[in-house]
Each structure stands twice: as C-alpha cells, then as structure tokens.
Amino acid sequence: MEAGDLPVKDWKGDALKPTTWKELRDLAVYIAVPNPDLGDNNVPYSKKHYQNVCARFGDPKENFGKYKTIFIDSISQASRMSLPLL
Template sequence: MSSLPIISADERLATQRGIKGCIFGSYGVGKTSLLWTLPAESTLFFDLEAGDLAVTGWHGDSIRPRTWQECRDFAVYIGGPNPSVSADRAYGTAHYENVCKKFGSPEVP
C-alpha cells in the first residue's frame, strides 16, 4: 500500500514556486487594466479575447491561444501533469511531456 508522502518543512521551503492566477469578471470592470499593477518582466498575459486595448503601452509578454487545444496545452504546461488522470489522457503525464518537448522546460531560472 502506498502512503501519501509527508513533505518536510525544508523540502516545502526549497521548492521553487510561483503565483499562477486568473481574474474573472463582467465586461468593463477593469480586469485587463490590472496588468498595470504587475511587473511586466515576470508577468505573462494570457489574452483570450484580443482584449489588450486597455493596456496598449504595457511592456509585458503575452500569448493569444486560438484553439481549445492551445488552451489545454498551456494549462498543463503551467500547472504540470494532473496525477489523478491516466498518463495518456489530456492533462496527464504524456500530454505534459509532449508539450514540454514542443515548448521547452517550464522551469523559471
């Protein structure tokens, strides 16, 4: 029987982590304008609607997925493989590994 591993404080504190967030809201409430409050050098704008008019002068990087598959690939790339799904399914280990082969390692230096 496999047990759930206990992660020591040292292991937890040594793990490289980052903030991943999504902002949801009604049209016109200022979701995109929140980019102005974030550091451009470490923020990636995931532009689903070509809705960057409010931040035309913002100097951060962005991506504009055009298909559902591109959205799924980005999700597994950023979030890592989901251990609760079969390795050969969407968001599984094989999906993650294929996306990493395509885009390179998601590790932040």
C-alpha cells in the same frame, strides 16, 4: 488571451496569445503541471499530455522560471474557445 486587448493594450511585458482550445490546454498543462489523478492516460492534462508538450516546447522551468506571476485574461474568452461552434 483577451476578447479585446483594451485592458492590456499598454502592457510592455511578455505575452502569449493562444488562439485555439488545444493551444490553451497545452499552455495550461505546461505551466501548471499534469493532474496526477489522470495517470499515464493520453488525455488532456495527463502526465502523457504534459510530456508531449514539454517535448515540443522544452523545460517549462527554463521558459517560465523567470516569472513570479503569470496573469491569464480572460476567462470568458477561454470559455468561448472551449465550446464547439454551433
């Protein structure tokens, strides 16, 4: 996820490019696991959200277990995605 791909244009490794805030939230909970303070409520980053994402994409350990580092770029683009269009 990059506003412009210049910093990563020569990257030869795996890349995911979420294009919506929903996709980015799903990816975040999938990689980072749910927030236990949210309990079983059906809200973003909750256990229920995590379970729904895992049901769609499978076990995150199988999909991301081979990685030691996950690099996310760019925070500014994520911020833009999170804001509704005016």
